[in-house]
Amino acid sequence: MTRxxxxxxTALAAxxxxxxVMAGSATASPSPIPQRFSVPSGDSCAYGYTExxxxxxxxxxxxxxxxxGVVVDRPIANEPIxxxxxxxxxxxxxxxxxxxxxxxxxxxxxxxxxxxxxxxxGSNTSAAGIxxxxxxxxRASFDRPSVAPDYCGREYTFRPTLIGPASx
Numbered sequence: 001m002t003r004x005x006x007x008x009x010t011a012l013a014a015x016x017x018x019x020x021v022m023a024g025s026a027t028a029s030p031s032p033i034p035q036r037f038s039v040p041s042g043d044s045c046a047y048g049y050t051e052x053x054x055x056x057x058x059x060x061x062x063x064x065x066x067x068x069g070v071v072v073d074r075p076i077a078n079e080p081i082x083x084x085x086x087x088x089x090x091x092x093x094x095x096x097x098x099x100x101x102x103x104x105x106x107x108x109x110x111x112x113x114x115x116x117x118x119x120x121x122g123s124n125t126s127a128a129g130i131x132x133x134x135x136x137x138x139r140a141s142f143d144r145p146s147v148a149p150d151y152c153g154r155e156y157t158f159r160p161t162l163i164g165p166a167s168x
Contacts (some may be wrong), residue, residue, distance in 0.1 A: 041137040042153030045083040047074045048090030049135050056160040062130040064122035088139045096121040098129035126154040132159045
């Protein structure tokens with residue numbers, strides 16, 4: 001009888017463990033993963049660019065997106081790139097969207113330097129649902145003050161990349 005009882009208890013324990021594992025993986029939310037970005041200004045000397053990491057704060061659609069990295073405007077002192085100073089500065093814009101609605105935006109400027117970037121888009125809004133971030137790098141002249149930049153590279157769109165079980 002003891003042997004039969006041990007077999008039944010072992011089978012019951014195995015069934016409970018299997019049920020718990022399957023239920024846990026079925027209810028687990030997919031997790032966003034850090035996503036690298038690199039966006040140029042589109043000129044031949046790569047005067048301006050931004051690069052870094054997007055960190056989606058929850059699975060899609062996200063409640064907020066953290067951006068860390070750098071905005072660069074060349075030439076930088078002692079850099080071996082042969083870009084002359086063109087009397088322009090670089091401005092990178094970061095815009096978070098939910099569908100067609102702008103949820104949040106930020107910009108970072110650099111002039112002949114590399115400026116660290118640490119932004120949180122969507123943190124000050126009650127609207128959730130960031131489904132993409134659009135990044136664009138522009139160049140503007142010091143010689144002609146204007147609201148509009150002299151030129152911009154193309155817009156780059158980033159959407160969250162998920163890992164984990166697919167939702168049913």
